[in-house]
Amino acid sequence: MLIDLFIFCFMYISGLFSFLLKYKHFLFLLLSLEFMILSLYYGLFMFLSLMGYEYFFMMLFLILSVSEGVLGLGILVLMIRSHGNDYLMSFSFLW
Incomplete structure (x- = not known):
């Protein structure tokens, strides 16, 4: 039971670190x-x-x-069709 809890915590923390460190592409997020x-x-x-x-x-x-995954993929397709890439820093969210 303790090893399962360790695996769960390790999986969640590694996913959180990859979310915080790989913020350049929307697909990585x-x-x-x-x-x-x-x-x-x-x-x-x-x-x-x-x-x-x-x-x-x-x-x-x-x-x-x-449904959360489908919504994210829909936003990704919309970004690629409108801007041509999925770089988060290449366009502004203000307009």
Whole structure:
């Protein structure tokens, strides 16, 4: 059980560090967010299986995380079509 908690914490912290350090491309940000969601799903699975609960909440979590991913990919496609790249520093959000 302790090794599972260590794996969960390591996955989440490495996803958080990659989110904070790879901020130049929007696609890298989306991938690190999805990795953090995957680690949260793993932690939720460990918690629910340890407590003996049902897994219905995990299905709701998966639905919300997939919709978050689809929204991020839609924004990425919109950025590439309007600006030609996914660099976050190449355009201004003010206009």
